[in-house]
Amino acid sequence: MTPNKEDYLKMIFELGGDTALISNKQIVAGLSVSAASVSEMITKLVEQQYVTHTPYQGIKLTASGQRRAASLVRNHRLWEVFLANDLGYPVDNVHAEAEMLEHATTAEMAERMAKFLGNPKYCPHGGVIPDEDGHYLDQSRVTLSTVPVGAKGHIERIVDEASLIDYVFGLGLHIEDHFEVLAKEDKTITIRQRETGKDLAVDAVRAEHIFVEL
Ligand SMILES: [Zn+2]
Known part of the structure; x- marks a missing residue:
């Protein structure tokens, strides 16, 4: 499966691109894709003002890219917690299911799920779960x-x-x-x-x- 725009935004967020410059190479390794695919997608993300790209320095999320990434990450991880804690999925298996479900999740559904789960702060892989306003605890870098x-x-x-x-x-x-x-x-x-x-x-x-x- 080819990663889409949303997968790139999530990956940049996880690699620390919310506060620091990250490299194409880190994204290549993180998504197991070619350097050419990454360059092509970064150009699109720059056009859509989700990221800034400073040649020879790196890529960083804009405020709007960060908001978008935080909401995607939130949907993904709320599903992971629900699948692992409430549906009895082994932790190793929750990622793939969450990957499909996150794209069909409205803001209202995420909100209700967060309440139901007791507003969890972390997913089963240790990643932070942003709140509805896009705020989250600092993540290890x-x-x-x-x-x-x-x-x-x-x-x-x-x-x-x-x-x-x-x-x-x-x-x-x-x-x-x-x-x-x-x-x-x-x-x-x-x-x-x-x-x-x-x-x-x-x-x-x-x-x-x-x-x-x-
Ligand atoms: Zn996770």
């Missing part, structure tokens, strides 16, 4: 890829993207798990998971989309 050897922390959130979620949960790594970085090589980062005592080899590119708290 430190990626596992930048953590030095010997440092300890816990996993705070992973980018809401299907192949990444499968990859991380497939490793046996979950939100809130504690780790220590044991070694860093070109292609892998080895961490020890405190909960299991296991050593896990995490792909270095994937580690750019895993956010941590130290």
